[in-house]
Amino acid sequence: MKREKGLLIVLSGPAGVGKGTVCGALRKQDTAIEYSVSATTRKPRAGEEHGVNYFFKSREEFKEMIQNDALLEWAEYVGNFYGTPIDYVRETIDAGRDIILEIEVQGAQKVRKAFPEGVFIFLAPPSLKELRDRIVGRGTETEDIINERMHVAKEEIDLMRMYDYVVENDEVELAVERIKAIVTAEHCRRERLKYQELVEVKK
Structure with a gap:
């Protein structure tokens, strides 16, 4: 049995939950999953590279x-724009390869409308206190920005019901294993497989 297309995996969750860390760890373990690099207007953080992060x-x-319709989705979040360049995503899926999008919750809602067959995973923090501690630990945001991010996080967590799966990021290694299990299960879904050759009756 063969599958026609790759999976579009969408991983999102509140700022500070560790989406980038989890995606980085996942890529190191499973090189078969392509990573979609998003565009943003925010300034690079220490260690981030253009075209990589x-x-x-x-x-x-x-x-x-x-204006050129070059984005699959885009959203404005806490004063900055974020978006997903569309061409690479489509080319990867059509070639039968999996691709993961690490995007904000607003963007995930737009992708759901364009690609309802995607696999949508919400990365959740163990608690709001832990989430705030992680944001503070970055040392990159002012107190006002932190408070704004926490306000937005509460609204985003309420949208968890729109996702197919929820993965708690209590430990990065465990979160990665849970995501890999989800991807494996999705590859086994009947509607994703070409199985007609198994049931065809030769005359």
């Missing part, structure tokens, strides 16, 4: 991508 764009460049 994000495509860092000016607001003018990002708005031009919107």
Whole structure:
């Protein structure tokens, strides 16, 4: 049996929950999953590279991508734009390879409308206190921004019901194993497989 297309895996959750860390650990273990690099207008953090972690764009460049329909989804989050370049995503799926999008909750809602067959995973924190501690630990946001992120996080957690799966990021290694189990199970879904050759009756 063969599958026609790759999986579109969407991983999202509140800021500070560890989406980037979990995706990085997943990629190290499973090289078969492609990683979609998002575009953003926020400034690079220490250690981040253009074209590896994000495509860092000016607001003018990002708005031009919107006008040219070059994004699968985009959203404005805490004063910055984030979006997913569409061409690479489509090419990867059509070639039968899996691809994972690490995006904000707003963006995930838009992808759900465009690709309802995708696999949507919500990465959840063990608690709101733990989430706040992680954001504070970054040392990159002001107190006002932290409070705004926490307010948004509560609203995003309420949207957990829109996802297919919820994975708690209590430990990165455990979260990665849970995501790998989800991907394996999704590959076994009947509607994703070409099985007609097993039931055809030769005349």
